Amino acid sequence: MPLNGKQFFTALVLGSLCVSLSGADTWGTDIRKARKEGRERKLPVMMVFTGSDWCQPAIALERNVLNRRRFLAEASKKYILFRADFPRNTRLGERLESQNRSLASRYGVYSYPTVIVVHADGGHILAKETGFAPGITPEQFLETFDSKLKQKKAR
Numbered sequence: 001m002p003l004n005g006k007q008f009f010t011a012l013v014l015g016s017l018c019v020s021l022s023g024a025d026t027w028g029t030d031i032r033k034a035r036k037e038g039r040e041r042k043l044p045v046m047m048v049f050t051g052s053d054w055c056q057p058a059i060a061l062e063r064n065v066l067n068r069r070r071f072l073a074e075a076s077k078k079y080i081l082f083r084a085d086f087p088r089n090t091r092l093g094e095r096l097e098s099q100n101r102s103l104a105s106r107y108g109v110y111s112y113p114t115v116i117v118v119h120a121d122g123g124h125i126l127a128k129e130t131g132f133a134p135g136i137t138p139e140q141f142l143e144t145f146d147s148k149l150k151q152k153k154a155r
Contacts, residue, residue, distance in 0.1 A: 038120025046079035058113040071138030
């Protein structure tokens with residue numbers, strides 16, 4: 001049955017919404033679960049520290065890189081994806097806010113976005129980047145961290 005213009009537009013909007021929300025499920029928010037999964041799958045944990053509702057560079061990084069299907073498909077093969085959010089207009093709950101503050105303190109996060117890759121066993125830093133270069137592609141972003149990890153292993 002062919003769709004009329006209104007039905008087609010509605011389907012398009014709903015489909016786009018589903019695609020943009022799909023990234024939300026891939027990023028975990030419980031560091032214990034992320035580290036456990038990392039140990040089980042023998043993968044490092046990519047932690048993104050973000051201000052999702054106020055920090056424009058963090059919002060752009062999430063929109064243009066971190067929540068893109070091609071990034072999520074490739075990154076989830078190499079990393080356990082974890083997000084520590086510091087929103088200003090939304091309450092996350094005391095447990096999550098406390099966890100995120102503790103992680104930011106432990107890893108010296110003072111600006112957003114900051115992306116840190118840690119070893120799942122001990123949590124020591126394997127790679128760290130602060131800020132977001134406009135125009136970076138999901139592939140370039142991943143290559144930055146892949147390269148840093150290769151250098152670390154070569155030592």
